[in-house]
Amino acid sequence: MSQHPPIPLVDLATQSRNIRDEVLRRMSDVIDAGRYILGQEVAEFEEIFAKYCQVSHAIGVANGTDALHLALRALEIGPGDEVITVGNSFAATAFAIAYTGADAVFVDIDPVTFNIDPTLIEQAITAKTKAIIPVHLYGQPAPMREIMEIAGRHNLYVVEDCAQSHGAEIDGQRCGSFGDFGCFSFYPGKNLGAFGDGGAIVTKDARLADRVHLLRNYGQKVKNRHDLLGYNCRLDTVQACVLLTKMQYIEKWTEERRQVARWYAEELADLDLALPQESPGYRHVYHLYVVRHPRRDDLLSFLAQENIFGGIHYPNPLFTAQPFAGSRTLPFELPICSRYAKEILSLPMYPEMTREHVERIARRIRQFSPVPAEVV
Ligand SMILES: Cc1ncc(COP(=O)(O)O)c(C=O)c1O
Structure with missing residues (x-):
């Protein structure tokens, strides 16, 4: 451990x-x-x-x-x-x-903004x-x-x-x-x-x-x-x-989340992960920091072995839930949502995170076996 x-x-x-x-x-x-x-x-x-x-x-x-x-x-x-x-x-x-x-x-969703x-x-x-x-x-x-x-x-x-x-x-x-x-x-x-x-x-x-x-x-x-x-x-x-x-603190905490996101963007830039993109003129408040990786489940376990805990938001597209069986989907069965549900992973994100936390997470991701380039 x-x-x-x-x-x-x-x-x-x-x-x-x-x-x-x-x-x-x-x-x-x-x-x-x-x-x-x-x-x-x-x-x-x-x-x-x-x-x-x-x-x-x-x-x-x-x-x-x-x-x-x-x-x-x-x-x-x-x-x-x-x-x-x-x-x-x-x-x-x-x-x-x-x-x-x-x-x-x-x-379905825009492939860049989710x-x-x-x-x-x-x-x-x-x-x-x-x-x-x-x-x-x-x-x-x-x-x-x-x-x-x-x-x-x-x-x-x-x-x-x-x-x-x-x-x-x-x-x-x-x-x-x-x-x-x-x-x-x-x-x-x-x-x-x-x-x-x-x-x-x-x-x-x-x-x-x-x-x-x-x-x-x-x-x-x-x-x-x-x-x-x-x-x-x-x-x-x-x-x-x-x-x-x-x-009284919401704006301070939001700016801290945005800072954590900037650190992630710097530390993970050279890796074959698809990172969140902030659209021009948009203020992203980083409730979650969601990246994509083709071997998402393996990566999550690899991080957990070093006490780094990610999440998945969300592992199943909504139309697949039992109460929505037979619902209309456009396009049929939402190809991007369906693919991303298997690739997305949420990295730790909260205002009190430090640069050292982000560096440690990035180091661990870097140790993960080489990633096929097709993800980006
Ligand atoms: C996108 C979204 N919509 C709705 C809800 C429902 O909010 P609550 O859990 O407060 O009922 C949540 C959160 O849980 C959510 O993330």
Whole structure:
């Protein structure tokens, strides 16, 4: 077994330790005040997060999956409708569509950015199509200008899946502010993570924000008056304490992630790995640092032998999951998604990583047997 200390895929404990006192102070106020559902801290966080996303409204919810689900509910998407999304996201993106009774239609990705290929979206549109859910995968914005142009021409809603893209931008415009809704996850490992589950929906539209407010809390604007079939999808007050604290550091941590990505790019440049590419004018926030290698599984094991732990995001394209058997895919069975699912591997990525960590990882990859050039 390796003598080297472990380098995990993400290191939540170090970051949590650094902000522990501040979080506990806020939580202690909440405990003393006896307000544990919604409340002042949630409202305060929503205001700060809306500004951060360059929108007028943010609504805290219980998790990122609920954020997507409620956004689609607010747009009255349901049985008989189709929603176009991408084939290589986390399952929740497509699950949220299925929860409404609508059909998910999966399109393939751009081979360089890993994000939805806008040239395929138009071919996937039918009379039933109601919305597009682009995912800003791994922290790189999806091509929102192209997507908004297509959506405008076909009168479709756009719900951005921002679960991995807090603070990502295109030409200075933040992800979440392009479409009708932006949906965020605050799952602990996300760039902005709670100490448990959390999520938010952002929008510029006051009417849609109003609907989401109702949907997250049993359809109530006034207690015990239920104006529509709502849900219990509220953000906890104690989670808002964590998020409020972390909002002070999110930009610093994002820049640190970007620095780690630059170190990786330097250290791995001469290897036959396909590295992430930041599109011009785009701000990639490196939720994950995903490379490709034709012997991905062997490389992952080789790294693990030296206490370096990678991951796979995601090993199976969404259309292959049981709940989506028989779904429409464009092109048929998504050749790029399907190939990449076997080649991608996520290297360790978190703000507290040092240059020495990156050098050690690069050294180990270099020791791996020579790589066929066809991967790049
Ligand atoms: C792309 C994407 N969409 C949606 C989700 C769902 O978020 P949550 O786990 O908070 O429900 C996640 C994260 O888990 C995600 O990575």
